[in-house]
Each structure stands twice: as structure tokens, then as C-alpha cells.
Amino acid sequence: MPKPDGSLSAIVVSGGKQYRVAPKDRVLVDRLVAEPGSTVKLDRVLLVRDGDEIKVGTPAIEGMDVEAKVIGHSRGPRIETLRYKSKKRVRVHRGGRADYTALEILAVGGLLVPSSTETEEEAEAKPAKGKGRGRRRAKEPEVVVEAKAEAESMVEPEAETEPEAEAKVEDEKPKRASRRSKKETK
Numbered sequence: 001m002p003k004p005d006g007s008l009s010a011i012v013v014s015g016g017k018q019y020r021v022a023p024k025d026r027v028l029v030d031r032l033v034a035e036p037g038s039t040v041k042l043d044r045v046l047l048v049r050d051g052d053e054i055k056v057g058t059p060a061i062e063g064m065d066v067e068a069k070v071i072g073h074s075r076g077p078r079i080e081t082l083r084y085k086s087k088k089r090v091r092v093h094r095g096g097r098a099d100y101t102a103l104e105i106l107a108v109g110g111l112l113v114p115s116s117t118e119t120e121e122e123a124e125a126k127p128a129k130g131k132g133r134g135r136r137r138a139k140e141p142e143v144v145v146e147a148k149a150e151a152e153s154m155v156e157p158e159a160e161t162e163p164e165a166e167a168k169v170e171d172e173k174p175k176r177a178s179r180r181s182k183k184e185t186k
Helices: 120-125 142-154 162-171 179-185
Strands: 009-014 017-021 026-030 039-042 045-050 053-056 066-085 090-108
Touching: 009 039, 017 026, 026 066
Parallel strands: none
Antiparallel strands: 009 017, 009 045, 026 090, 039 066, 045 053, 066 090
């Protein structure tokens, strides 16, 4: 939801519903036919606010669109409807879940706002906060991991001879038969 200060925001129509959006906002709209990671243009913009300047369309602003990135597709909560009439044998049970598409707003009317999101590399480079709790253990270099794998593959397990294997089988206790199998044998 956009902030109430005079920042850039717009009112957009998607799926017959109106949404107030601003750059970097995330909204759930009715399911759109688009792959996650692709960009979508919402061209029905009813109102744009940029600081003190407000543009209102009749009904939409010509040439104005909102660019959004598809984050993913999800489903809403389960909604059930039950109609019941006593003594009339009327019991109707229906339900379903709404299909949604999660969007992240990139630009309003072609005006981009610089994103301050960190990349994964920058997040990994930062040290963990706290007093020893929650710190991640440093990863071993790939060379050491490969050397360990080679060393383990070089060691061959000792092969058992046949008399030793037979002795192990004799030492094992026989399993108890269940009651049902004892009755069947009698």
C-alpha cells in the first residue's frame, strides 16, 4: 500500500478490481496469464499522483501504464458456503479457492524508482549480527571437499570371505513367529 506522503502512486484496474499501487509495492491480483519472472503492463490507470500533481482519467489516462513483475502464482484461503433449511432436506455445500498472481510494481507511468534491494552476493558478504548466535559456519573450499571425496573413494572396504558370512548368519537369533502363523501351522 502506498505511503500517505506525496510520493508517486496510482490507481490501476486489474480483473475488474481497483488497486492503489506505488513502485516497490507487492499486490495480489486475480490470476493473470504470465510466467513467474516476466513483466506485465497494466494499462488501465485511473489516477496518478506524483507529489502535489494529480492526473485523473476519464475513465482511464491515455498512454499511461504501470509495469509490474510477476513474482508467482498462489491460491487464496478456502471459502465454503453452506445453505441449509431445516425439515426441508435442503443442504447445499459449495466451496473453492481463488487463484491469485503476486505482482511487484516496478514503474508507474514510465517513472522508475531506483530499487534498493540487495543482491544475494552483497547479503552473503555482510557479517552476521549478534553475539555468536545465528552465525553461519564458513564453507569449506571446494578443493578440500574434492580431496576428501577422492580419499574416501580410494579406501576399499574389506571383503568378507564366505565362511565368515555363514558364521554371522548362524549367530543371528531366529525371528519370533506371530500368533497367527503359529495357529496356521497347527
